[in-house]
Structure formats: structure tokens, C-alpha cells
Amino acid sequence: MTLLSARGLRKAYGRGGALVRAVDDVSLDVEAGETVAIMGPSGCGKSTLLHLLGGLDRADAGTVALAGRHVGQLGERGLARMRRDAVGFVFQAFHLMDELTAVENVELPALLAGRPPRAARKHALALLARIGLAGRAKFLPSALSGGQRQRVAVARALANDPLIVFADEPAGNLDSAATLEVLRLFDDLHQAGQTLVIVTHDSRIAATADRLITMRDGAFIDEIRLAGGSNGSLARLAGLDG
Amino acid sequence: MGRLLLIWRLALRDLRHRPVEAVLVVLAITAATATLTLGLVLRSFAVALGLRVGERVTLDGHSYRVTVTAVTAASPPYPETGFMATPAGVGDSPGQVWLTRADTISLATRARPLTYTVDVRTQDPAALAGPAGFNGPWTSWQAISAQDAKEISNEQLVLDVGGWLLGLLAIASVGVLVGGRLAEQTRRVGLLKAAGAAPGLVAAIMLAEYLALALCAAVIGVAVGRLTAPMLTSFSFFAGLLAKPAQPPLTPQTVGVVAGVAVAVAVVSTLVPALRAARTPTVRALADAARQPKRHALATTAWATVLDGRYPAALARALGTTPRQLTAGLSASQLLPALPGGIIGVPAGIGLYAAVSNGGGLTLPPFAWLVAVVLAVLLAVALLTAIPARIGAGHPIVGILQSEAA
Numbered sequence: 001m002t003l004l005s006a007r008g009l010r011k012a013y014g015r016g017g018a019l020v021r022a023v024d025d026v027s028l029d030v031e032a033g034e035t036v037a038i039m040g041p042s043g044c045g046k047s048t049l050l051h052l053l054g055g056l057d058r059a060d061a062g063t064v065a066l067a068g069r070h071v072g073q074l075g076e077r078g079l080a081r082m083r084r085d086a087v088g089f090v091f092q093a094f095h096l097m098d099e100l101t102a103v104e105n106v107e108l109p110a111l112l113a114g115r116p117p118r119a120a121r122k123h124a125l126a127l128l129a130r131i132g133l134a135g136r137a138k139f140l141p142s143a144l145s146g147g148q149r150q151r152v153a154v155a156r157a158l159a160n161d162p163l164i165v166f167a168d169e170p171a172g173n174l175d176s177a178a179t180l181e182v183l184r185l186f187d188d189l190h191q192a193g194q195t196l197v198i199v200t201h202d203s204r205i206a207a208t209a210d211r212l213i214t215m216r217d218g219a220f221i222d223e224i225r226l227a228g229g230s231n232g233s234l235a236r237l238a239g240l241d242g
Numbered sequence: 243m244g245r246l247l248l249i250w251r252l253a254l255r256d257l258r259h260r261p262v263e264a265v266l267v268v269l270a271i272t273a274a275t276a277t278l279t280l281g282l283v284l285r286s287f288a289v290a291l292g293l294r295v296g297e298r299v300t301l302d303g304h305s306y307r308v309t310v311t312a313v314t315a316a317s318p319p320y321p322e323t324g325f326m327a328t329p330a331g332v333g334d335s336p337g338q339v340w341l342t343r344a345d346t347i348s349l350a351t352r353a354r355p356l357t358y359t360v361d362v363r364t365q366d367p368a369a370l371a372g373p374a375g376f377n378g379p380w381t382s383w384q385a386i387s388a389q390d391a392k393e394i395s396n397e398q399l400v401l402d403v404g405g406w407l408l409g410l411l412a413i414a415s416v417g418v419l420v421g422g423r424l425a426e427q428t429r430r431v432g433l434l435k436a437a438g439a440a441p442g443l444v445a446a447i448m449l450a451e452y453l454a455l456a457l458c459a460a461v462i463g464v465a466v467g468r469l470t471a472p473m474l475t476s477f478s479f480f481a482g483l484l485a486k487p488a489q490p491p492l493t494p495q496t497v498g499v500v501a502g503v504a505v506a507v508a509v510v511s512t513l514v515p516a517l518r519a520a521r522t523p524t525v526r527a528l529a530d531a532a533r534q535p536k537r538h539a540l541a542t543t544a545w546a547t548v549l550d551g552r553y554p555a556a557l558a559r560a561l562g563t564t565p566r567q568l569t570a571g572l573s574a575s576q577l578l579p580a581l582p583g584g585i586i587g588v589p590a591g592i593g594l595y596a597a598v599s600n601g602g603g604l605t606l607p608p609f610a611w612l613v614a615v616v617l618a619v620l621l622a623v624a625l626l627t628a629i630p631a632r633i634g635a636g637h638p639i640v641g642i643l644q645s646e647a648a
Binding site for chain 1: 244247248251255258554557558559560561562563564565566567635636638639640643
């Protein structure tokens with residue numbers, strides 16, 4: 001079943017000679033439970049595409065449909081509801097609230113969605129336990145390592161059980177050890193059937209996907225199905241099992 | 243319930259995260275509320291006399307029922323000064339009560355007979371020898387003038403205190419505004435330093451912008467003051483008794499003081515953030531995000547707070563907060579520091595008036611008025627926050643998140 005469908009997406013910045021076509025006539029289908037990795041050089045439009053797909057930004061042309069609903073037709077409130085209920089985001093820079101503890105960051109989307117505080121807290125603690133950070137629930141982000149922060153950000157993205165999670169360079173700010181932590185986490189999500197679209201420079205993370213798309217100058221130039229996919233062994237693919 | 247918890251949690255944590263700004267906000271709100279309260283105290287006496295028909299009033303031990311209220315232009319209303327030459331010396335707290343002829347006569351005693359007050363301007367003041375020329379209390383124009391001068395002096399003290407409070411408000415507001423703006427200009431600082439500008443020069447560049455603004459503000463302030471001063475003084479004398487007072491003079495000293503205060507406000511509120519920006523390492527400054535909030539000329543602490551909160555607001559939107567929720571949340575978060583400021587400001591205003599009134603009678607405004615002042619201040623803060631928050635909620639999320647993360 002196709003969960004996410006994009007057709008003829010275009011997004012440009014600047015005017016005249018300074019015009020940059022960040023996304024140029026891109027079409028994409030993502031099946032439910034599938035993990036899609038998008039790779040490409042810096043500035044090729046990967047992040048912009050992710051923002052368009054996730055409703056963080058609006059396309060100049062083209063359509064995006066999530067679970068059959070056209071994103072472009074949604075108003076600001078509708079987009080907000082979609083981001084809150086149907087979509088989870090993981091950013092390269094974590095974007096955690098500095099003044100909130102780990103568990104408070106994780107439960108934030110649930111509280112925004114109007115869930116009772118007690119239920120939101122219970123779910124957030126369960127998510128933290130799932131990512132191995134139950135013991136860090138009361139820690140502020142400043143007291144966590146980079147990898148732990150990104151795992152908290154992933155837990156937050158899962159707080160409302162989204163249909164799809166978009167990750168923008170999730171390991172871009174992490175060292176090797178922290179990257180491995182995040183890598184394992186994404187592989188767990190993949191195994192659990194979570195639909196994922198990951199923009200990354202890291203081939204190890206891309207190796208966990210079912211499909212790898214290469215992008216250049218705002219357009220898809222290559223697409224391959226990976227043998228590993230949801231049944232693959234992360235450690236073996238990433239070469240980090242030793 | 244969950245959203246409410248989130249709003250207050252974020253508000254409290256943000257206060258803890260940025261205590262200096264919180265103090266500035268409290269200071270600004272306190273000054274505003276105290277100034278408003280001061281004004282209310284000044285006005286309340288007139289209302290205190292506004293008895294309703296049917297109520298009873300006691301005059302010199304006699305109880306009378308109020309049958310009608312009236313308005314007269316024969317005497318200036320409180321707090322504008324006036325003078326009535328009676329033995330009781332009611333010039334300090336003027337007010338008028340109309341009685342029937344019978345009731346008036348019943349009030350007269352041998353010690354305090356009924357009198358009429360007549361303002362007389364003679365062709366030859368020197369010919370008047372004093373009370374001997376009249377059958378009753380007699381007061382010279384010099385005494386009236388001295389009494390009025392005393393009243394004017396009290397008013398001036400109140401205005402002075404109000405002026406200082408507004409000055410504090412200006413420093414707090416400009417401090418928040420400038421601090422935020424200079425933080426936005428970190429990249430500019432980096433470029434200047436990379437081009438060879440010394441920290442002192444960078445700080446001077448930062449200061450210059452606000453000194454120019456301060457001088458503009460001084461010019462406007464002098465012009466406004468010049469136009470409004472007659473309105474404050476023209477009611478303070480019995481018109482027609484001894485002619486109207488002269489137009490308040492605008493001396494070079496006055497202009498110098500106003501300009502000096504404006505420049506001082508700019509320097510005090512700009513110096514620290516300017517020096518801090520100038521000391522930022524060049525590489526770090528260059529790497530800093532080129533943020534783009536455009537601060538409006540009418541920026542206040544509330545506007546500054548919203549602009550400084552662009553990143554968490556964008557993040558909240560990315561997580562699904564609607565523009566309405568965001569606006570409500572930001573407005574509510576500003577009420578927390580505003581509330582103690584508002585509450586402190588009321589007794590502060592009353593206390594200041596008591597301190598400057600030279601032991602004169604202090605009539606408190608009705609409690610409901612004081613509550614209304616606090617509520618009005620809170621409403622103003624909420625509105626001032628809501629407007630830019632609502633506008634900001636329409637800006638692209640991605641740009642804000644990327645600029646902050648860069």
C-alpha cells in the first residue's frame with residue numbers, strides 16, 4: 001500500500017541568474033513499512049525534498065499525498081495537525097528543547113496533541129526505555145551525549161505513533177560510536193515496520209534501507225533496491241559488528 | 243489539560259533559562275503599572291467626592307441626604323490646584339457641596355460664620371491695607387500664589403517620579419531590544435572583525451546606531467513636551483484672577499538635559515551587549531547563523547520575547563502546534579512574569595504617591611480600579627505578544643530551524 005506519494009515536485013530559491021532549483025520535477029512513492037534512503041552531495045536538494053514531503057515547506061509545483069490526503073490543499077492548521085499526528089521528524093541538529101528534560105522532550109508532541117499528561121508521560125517513558133535511555137529520563141539535553149540526544153529526538157518523533165518518520169542527516173553531527181547507536185535504533189524501527197524516509201550522507205545508514213535513491217541537482221538520478229532491507233543484518237552491512 | 247501543562251512548563255523553564263530577561267520584563271511591567279497607579283491615585287479624589295443621590299453625607303456633624311449632583315466650572319477640579327480663602331484653608335483639598343439655604347444657615351456658628359468668597363483685582367493693590375479694608379477673611383494674591391505654587395510643587399514631584407519610572411521602563415525595553423538585536427548581528431560583527439576592525443571599533447559601530455536613535459528620540463521628546471506642557475499647567479490657576487500663567491520656558495538647559503537622558507538610556511542599555519558582541523571570537527561570529535528577525539520600531543519586551551522565541555516556536559510548529567495554539571502559548575507565557583510585576587506595581591505606585599505628597603491626604607482608588615489596572619496591563623502584554631506571534635506563525639518553519647542550527 002502506497003503511504004506517501006509525490007508527483008512533479010518543484011522548489012526553487014532566488015530569482016534570475018541566482019535562481020537555484022533545489023527540487024526539480026521529483027516524483028516518489030513510499031510503501032507502508034518501507035525504508036527509503038536518499039543520498040547525494042551537499043546542496044543537491046535532499047533536505048528540501050524532505051521538508052516538502054513532511055509538510056515543513058510548500059512546493060512551488062507538484063503534489064504530495066500522505067495516506068491519500070493531499071498535503072498541498074491543507075491550510076496552516078491542517079499542516080500542523082498532520083505534522084503532529086501523522087509525521088515524525090528527526091533533525092541533524094537534534095532540535096531538542098534545551099530547557100526540558102529528556103522525558104519532557106519526548107512527551108511534548110503527545111501533550112501538543114492533547115493527550116492526558118499521565119498517559120503522555122507513560123508513553124514517553126516507554127519510548128525512552130525502548131531506545132535504552134530510561135535512566136536518562138530526567139536529564140537535560142546538555143547532560144546527554146550527541147548520540148543520546150539524537151535517540152531522544154527519535155523517541156520524540158515516535159511519540160504520536162506517526163505513519164511516517166522523516167530523518168534529515170540523523171548522524172550528521174555524531175561521532176562513530178554515536179552513529180552506531182542511531183544506526184541500531186533506525187534498524188530496530190525498520191524491523192518493527194515503521195515507515196522511514198532518511199536523508200543521509202552515511203552509507204552505513206543507507207544500507208539499512210529497502211531502497212536507495214541518489215539525488216543530484218534537485219533530481220533523482222539513480223534508484224536501487226537493497227538486498228539487506230528489513231531482513232538484513234545491520235551490523236554486517238555497516239561493517240561494525242566486530 | 244496536557245496543552246495547558248505544556249504551556250506553563252515551557253513558560254516556567256524559559257524564565258529559568260533566561261533570568262535576566264525575566265527580571266527586565268518584571269521591571270518594565272512594574273514601572274508601567276506603578277505609573278498607571280500613580281495616575282489613578284491622582285484622579286481618584288474627584289471620584290471619591292462623587293456621592294450618589296440618596297446617600298448621606300456628614301458636614302460639620304450634620305447629616306444630609308444627597309438629593310442632586312451638579313457640575314460647576316467655578317472651581318477647578320482636583321487635582322488641579324485652586325484656592326478658596328476661608329479659615330479652613332480648603333485650598334489643599336478642594337471640593338464643593340451644594341446645600342439648601344436652610345441647611346447652609348444651620349451650619350454657621352459664631353466661630354465660623356457664613357462667608358462669601360470674592361476674587362478682587364484692584365487698580366491700586368497698595369491702597370489695600372489688609373483685613374481692615376474688608377469685613378471678613380482676607381487673603382492677598384501673594385498668599386494665593388504661594389498656595390498654588392505649593393500645589394504645583396506636589397504635582398511636579400509626582401510627574402518627576404512618573405518620569406523616572408518611565409525612564410526605567412525605557413532602559414529595560416531598550417535593553418531587551420538592543421540585546422536581542424546585537425545577538426542577531428553576530429555574523430556582521432564577525433565580518434567586521436575579519437575585515438580588520440578592532441573590538442573597540444566594532445562596539446562603537448554598534449553604539450552609534452543607538453546613539454543616533456536616542457538623539458532622534460530626544461528631538462521628538464522635546465517637541466512633544468513643549469506642546470503638552472501648557473496642558474498640564476493651564477488648569478492650575480484661577481483663570482481670570484491674575485491672568486494665565488506664562489508658557490513654560492524651553493531653555494537650552496532643558497534641551498540639554500533631555501538629550502543627555504536619551505543618550506544615557508541608549509548607552510546604558512547598549513554598552514554591555516555591544517561589548518559582548520565585540521568580544522565574540524571572529525571565527526565563531528562568522529559561523530553564527532545570519533538570523534533575520536526584523537525588529538519593528540515599536541518593539542517592546544513582548545515583541546522581543548516573541549522574536550527571541552522564533553526557534554522554539556518553529557520547533558513547536560514542526561511538531562504540530564497550530565498557529566492559534568502557538569499564539570496562545572506565547573501570550574500565556576508572558577503573563578507569568580507580567581503578573582508579579584503588575585501586582586507589585588500597584589502598591590509601588592500608591593507608596594510613591596504617599597512619599598511625594600508631603601503628608602497630604604491620600605485617597606485610594608476603588609479596589610476594582612486597581613484590579614482593573616493589573617488586568618489591563620496583563621491584557622496589553624498578552625496582546626503585544628499575540629500580534630507578532632500570530633504574524634511569526636506564518637513564516638516558513640524550515641528557514642528558522644536551519645538558520646538556528648547553522
